[in-house]
Amino acid sequence: MKMTAIAGAAALAFAMASATVGFAEEAKKTLPNGTDITPANMENGRWYTEDGIPTYKLEEDGTIDFATFSGYRRYSAECHVCHGPDGEGSTYAPALKESVLRMDYYDYQEIVASGKQEVNTASNMVMPAFGTNRNVWCYVDDIYIYLLARGMNDLPRGRPAKRGDKTDEFTAQETSCMEG
Template sequence: MAGTPLAKAEPPGDPTPIRSDDGKYVDKNGNPTYQIGKGGEVDWYTYSGFVRYSAECLRCHGPDGMGSSYGPALVESLKRLGYSDFFSTVAGGKQDVNAAQTLVMPALGGDRNVMCYVDSIYVYLRARADGALGRGRPAQHAPKPASYVKAENECMG
């Protein structure tokens, strides 16, 4: 679940998965990515990302990552924000203060409900940003991998 930043601070790049470790897909740079089948079935991490995003991020960043009056549209942010920057911002927070506005993203590094699922949240938002996944709950998803259950239990305690 919780990952460590693997890529340099750069745009996410090509989302094509090059390998899977028990249902967790990564791109050529080793960053978490999504897999969507021809029938629209999403991998478990993308589905879990939707669920976790909806529970933990929606209140500030709006439904489906589309933004709100409290937080920016993450669907737009992830077009230019790579995994390392995303992870760092979620864990460490961000503050952008100027004469016109004050924007604050709280540091969530100690919040297990977020950090145990940060890879899933990233994968879901990456699929949304790439236009590979529409709005709303994915209709079909792959089963939960055994390694996901194990990692979730270890991370959540």
């Protein structure tokens, strides 16, 4: 009798521990280079990792967060002309959906802010500086997470079909950036 009771208690404790572990380990997401891009918290309508790096959030039913959708729109308006549709690249400029997998967030930001020019090629490729262009700079994180989602194959090509709602916090942040 005593043995059974102990075994039962142990089984219950084990079941509870497994449930806890299962919850904590839900949906960890890492880049091929090992960087953790799991969304941990939302601020001003945008998702961030535990390290405070912008990231996207994909729901199980395929809904993508609003900021990533915003990134799709801004990419299509400002970057597509040189970098090709959907982050796929062109004969002129690199595939950014690949670039963001190897380049870290701060390097990405630096290039978008200050531009980049390959000086030792005959092709004369120029990446313009966008640091003072609010239509880009206010959405630089949105474009980044959109490209991450494309690179990780979490978003198909084209306009995202299902997106989350635009929050009041997102709108407030957008207004202060565009008018500030």
